[in-house]
Amino acid sequence: MSESVPTRSNLAPGGGVPPTEHNHPDSAPSAPAVVLVKSWKAPIAFGIFALVSIILFVVFGRDGDSTFRLSTDVDLIQLPAVVLPTRPTGVVVAVLLVLLAVYSAWLVASSRKVRLWVMAVFAVIFLIGFLTWASAGQTIPIPGLLIGTVSLSVPLIFGALGGVISERVGVVNVAIEGQLLAGAFVSAVVASVTGNPYVGLVGAVIAGTLVSFVLAAFSIKYLVDQVIVGVVLNVLVTGLTSFLYSQVLTADPTLLNSPPRFQAVPIPLLSEIPIIGPTLFRQTLIVYLMYIAVAVVFFALFKTKWGLRVRAVGEHPQAADTVGIKVNLTRFWNVSLAGAIAGLGGAYFTLGSVGSFQKEMTAGAGYIALAAVIFGRWDPIRATLAALLFGFATNMQYVLGVIGSPVPSEFLLMLPYVVTIFAVAGLVGRVRGPAAAGKPYVSA
Structure with a gap:
């Protein structure tokens, strides 16, 4: 091992070797060595x-x-x-x-x-x-397995994107389930009445935004616990849509619950790529909007002034307020944006997948989307991959059931939720979300 040669830059005044911990009794102790904790x-x-x-x-x-x-x-x-x-x-x-x-x-x-x-x-x-x-x-159709994975993941990805934006700005969005369900209901009714799926898509965005308005108003303005507000909104939207479905939609389903669906639009050349083409490029408009939304949210969150403001408000609202950012206003509008994105995910149920509204048709997708936010460490790309994982687990349940797998049907039914629990608790472990998420801010 080579020895360090004293130079003019490291000599003490007077030409001697500068005092160290070993040759000067009053010198400060050196910084403690970093101990690497082994995780098994x-x-x-x-x-x-x-x-x-x-x-x-x-x-x-x-x-x-x-x-x-x-x-x-x-x-x-x-x-x-x-x-x-x-x-x-x-x-x-x-x-x-x-x-x-x-x-x-x-x-x-x-x-x-x-x-x-x-x-x-x-x-x-x-x-x-x-x-x-x-x-x-037996035979497993890999393209079918992957196509089904993407289809089942679309609402989860939209919901996860909304959750990422909302929590990055400091508001815990437990109401993703309600936003998805409201988007599904309104898109079905509006598209059925107008006969236009594009108008139904706009209705879904408005519905998700309105649910977020309530979440933002109570949690930001009136300082109500954000988790409680989210749970109450989920119960409220579930009960309201179930009542309207039983009392209104079933009375005249032809007029109110028969929305036109978006048809698949293959992208030339890309749709002919083996395996990848049928999976990603023979999809409906909503799926293509999902691709765009993931890219735009990621870029905007980490590469623009808007994203910097959002992350500042979610991490240190006092510092953001000091430099002139209106914390509560920023939170309010971004929570509303998150609801609009989640509403698009709800529209996929009725305008891209099922073709009509059914009671409680989201079936807990909002909570799985929230788990994807945590599993993805509040990052749009990682949250998207987590949502795809949960979608894959759900579709694998269906595929194995069709081919007559020896895996018990009860295990297949709980497979998506087992994957969710294992992913969040086992793989993610202890993670730190935005520091100010869930904490109301009152300007001094």
Whole structure:
């Protein structure tokens, strides 16, 4: 190891070596060394899943072949189906998962961090093994699985974007469920009466905004607890839409609950890309609006003055007020914007998916969107990926049920919620949201 050579810049006045902790009794102690805390969370989780894979894929392995179809019948480029022998594939997957679990344990023991790519590779390998085991002797349509994932994720992504904006500005938005449901109801009625889905889309935006107005008014102006207001709004909108559905919509469903739906609009060339094309580029207008919304919210939140003001108000409202930002006004209008975005997600239920309004049709999507906000660490891109994960878990439940998987139906029904709990509690763990979220601000 080389020694440091004293130079004029590091000599003490008079030419000597400057005093240090070792040669001067009155010198200040050096800064304490940073202690790296080892987290065994990832290795333990990997070990549990590796053990499950051994039990499921090896001990209770299934015979036969599992087929993965990669193209739809209308694809211009037809990819051959992938056929995997079920039991050998399960053994290989189990071995790989054990090796990754050991590797992650070695990383932690060596005071190194388990990188995100290790978790992603582990998750993909386990998923391949599980689908292979569950589809023994059957065929899984991969494009259908992915298309369904995107479709089920659209309301979650819109809701998560609204949640990110609202919480970034300092207001906890538990009312996403109510905003989605209000958007679904109003879009169905308006589009049915006018015969125009575009007008219904505008109605959904207005409905989501109105629900947010109530949330903003009570939580910002009257300083009511934001979580309580959100829960009350969810109950209020659920009860109101259920009553109107039973008493009004069912009386004349042809006039009030038969909205025209947006048709899929394939994008030339892009829609012909194998797997990706049918999944992303043969969608309806609302899905394309979702792509734009994710990009715009991410860019605006982190690259514009508006985003800087929003984040400042959510992190340190006193400092923002000091530099002239009107904290409560900023919160009010951005919570309203969040509701408008969530309202678009509600419109997807009636104008892009189901085609009519049904009682409580959001089925807790707003709460899963809120979980995606936390799982995504209040970042639009990460929250979108989290919403896609929950959508994938939900659609996998349907696909496995159709092919006659041996997985119990009760487990399939709870699969999306198990993934939600595991993702938020197991993968995210302890995270810090915007510092002022949930805290009302009263100007001095």
